[in-house]
Amino acid sequence: MKNIVFPFVRLLIATIIFWSFSFCLFITVRYYQVGTEGGKAFQTGKGLQELDADVVPFIYWLEFGLYAGIVVGFVYAIVEFLFQKLHLDKLATGLVLLQKSFIYLLMLVLSTNFIVHLIEVQIDRNLPNESGWWIENKVFWLVVGYFVICSLIFSFFKLAKENFGRGVFFNQLIGKYKKPREERRIFMFLDLQASTTIAEQLGHFKYSELIQECFYDLNHVLPNFDAEIYQYVGDEAVISWSFDKGIKDNNCVELFYKFQDRLLKKQKSYIKKFGLLPKFKAGLHGGKLIVTEVGSIKKEIAYHGDVINTSARIQGECNTYNQTLLISEILLQxxxxHKYKLESIGNIALKGKEQEVKLFSINR
Known part of the structure; x- marks a missing residue:
């Protein structure tokens, strides 16, 4: 239930804030006719229908915008969430856009009728709400055009978040990492066990589908543990936390086992489709390193330092000691x-490091 409720609530809050602001901005521009001459657009009700010469207070129209933002934001969140949960976003992008466009147009007609009824009671005026009024109403289609533009903006930020990672796009916009800066972070290198054997068994196309499915399930659990994807490298995912978020509630360890549980829950599906249940191994380490923005043709946030290299080396020792999760003593401390079984592996000479690193295995 947590995996469903929390992501939906976050999406719902974001959509309501976004659409409330968007519609209130639209109302403000229309009311004061920003950039034009001739007074207030809604002063006599123009734009919806001719009313009395009395001025309709701006606050009432602003309430209209808030009503619209709440209703549209709520429905918008439901549609986006269902498309994601039902895996409909895996369909062709054009088909997804057509489906969403139809749903949103229907939503606009129904929600506008509902909101118009609320606002006409509020301002004690008769507004257009007869059957089919929206078909020839210019303002309604103006709202539709504005809605399309705002939807594109919202989709752009959603796409930027999915491609750059949560918070990364915003940090790039403000130039946070234009100059190298030191941060404390935790890294997990997560790798598919027996990947070479599986690739030979399945063939490259089916193997690619397997990795795609596994990482889709990984992304399903990431938000609940404040984790970020740093990179995908073949069949390996590099996961990162700010140090405090990774430590909180043992997020960096809990994520690994939650991911394992999700794979186990879908065991029948994986065996039916690929003939096997994928298993992963991981290495965990944390500490100080440098973060900076690199590249010009393709920009990305890069991490430099011993922490990320050590994390990779720790994961590489999983096969040597037949373990699925290894962690450095520094991070373990x-x-x-308390609910896990810890076993000391000993001081290990990791490749490329002069000093040995004490490692522990973590099991349930």
């Missing part, structure tokens, strides 16, 4: 893993 910051966690409270």
């Amino acid at each position: 910051k966690l409270k893993l």
Whole structure:
């Protein structure tokens, strides 16, 4: 239930804020006719229908915008969430856009009728709400055009978040990492076990589908543990946390086992489709490193330092000691893993490091 409620609530809050602001901005521009001469657009009700010469207070029209933002934001969140949960976003992009466009047009007609009824009671005026009024109403189609533009803007930010990662796009906009800066972070290198054997068994096309499905399930659990994807490298995912978020509630460890549980829950589906249940191994380490923006043709946030290299080396030791999750002692000391079984692997000489690193295995 947590995996469903929390993501939906976050999306709902974001959509309501976005659409409330958008519609209130539209109302403000129309009311004061920003950029034109001739007074207030809604002063006599023009734009909806001719009313009395009395001025309709701006606050009432602003309430109209808030009503619209709440209703549209709520329905918009439901549609986006259902498309994601039902995997409909995996369909062709053009088909998804057509389906959403039809749903949103229907939503606009129904919600506008509802909101117009609310506002006409509020301002004690007769507004157009007869059957089919919206077909020839110029303002309605103006709202539709504005809605399309705002939807594109919202989709742009959603796409930027999905491609750059949560918070990364905003940090790039404000130039946070134009100059290298030091941060404390935790890294997990997550890799598919027996990947070479599986690739030979399935063939490259089916193997690619397997990795795609696994990472889709990984992304399903990431938001609940404040985790970010740093990179996908073949069949390996590099996951990152700010140090405090990774430590909180043992997020960096809980994520690994929650991902394992999700794969196990879908065991029948994986076996039916691929003939196997994928299993992953991981290495965990944390500390200080440098974060900076690199590249000009393709920009990205890059992490430089011993922490990320050590994390990769720790994951590489999983096969050597037949373990699925290894962690450095330095990071382990910051966690409270009372419900897990911990076993010392010993001081290990990791490739490329002069000093040995003490490692522990974590099991349930």
